[in-house]
Amino acid sequence: MTSLADLARRLSRKTETGRAIRLSPEDLKLLVASGAYAALQAAAVEELKVRCLQHDEASLSTSAEISASTGAPTARTSKSSGTTMNESVSAALAQARAMTRTRD
Numbered sequence: 554m555t556s557l558a559d560l561a562r563r564l565s566r567k568t569e570t571g572r573a574i575r576l577s578p579e580d581l582k583l584l585v586a587s588g589a590y591a592a593l594q595a596a597a598v599e600e601l602k603v604r605c606l607q608h609d610e611a612s613l614s615t616s617a618e619i620s621a622s623t624g625a626p627t628a629r630t631s632k633s634s635g636t637t638m639n640e641s642v643s644a645a646l647a648q649a650r651a652m653t654r655t656r657d
Contacts, residue, residue: 555579557587
């Protein structure tokens with residue numbers, strides 16, 4: 554039976570040498586029971602938060618000036634393949650438009 558001290562010693566050795574370690578199911582249970590897995594998950598969440606914040610900061614403009622990319626929309630637009638309607642949606646849209654038209 555592996556103890557937490559044994560696992561810590563093995564991890565320490567492998568960390569020092571930069572080698573891989575094989576964890577048994579019992580080793581994993583010890584890591585979860587010790588809170589190490591929860592700490593890893595919390596660290597991963599924090600890393601994702603930092604990445605998202607960095608991405609948001611990079612995508613925000615720090616200038617109040619209008620750039621060419623924020624000008625008026627052009628008349629030429631295109632649809633991506635993911636936004637084309639299938640026949641049933643097109644038919645439903647046509648029916649809804651017909652129902653809402655005012656009769657002269």
